[in-house]
Amino acid sequence: MSPTTTTDPLLSTRATLVLLLATLVGIGAGVLRFLGGQSWPTAVLTGVGAAGGALLLFHAIVGDTRT
Template identity: 50%
Template sequence: MSSKQADTKLISTRSALIMALALIAAIGAGLLTYLSNHSLPGAVLTGGGAWAAAVIFFNTIIGKD
């Protein structure tokens, strides 16, 4: 493996941070929804929506540089 291939990243650190924070928000929203309604499909849908909204939010507030 050449040094050029060894230095390539799958995703940037910024993208990984955004996805991790969005995942934490989605798990929290889904868990709270499940504890409130005891509906797994509703919790999954809520978590998915929260994940999408969190990605947009964190992408906006975390600087590109």
């Protein structure tokens, strides 16, 4: 017996885009916070919070094409 192979991607294009945009927002917010003179733990927490908010935002506004 030969094993069956699936060609389905792990993540959809929409999920990848939403996660990428949220990650970029989080990194940008953390870097700006760090360059603003805050400590790196504060910058990391700011970046994580911004990424979480951006994830919710982009999940709501990026359209789903499976209608």
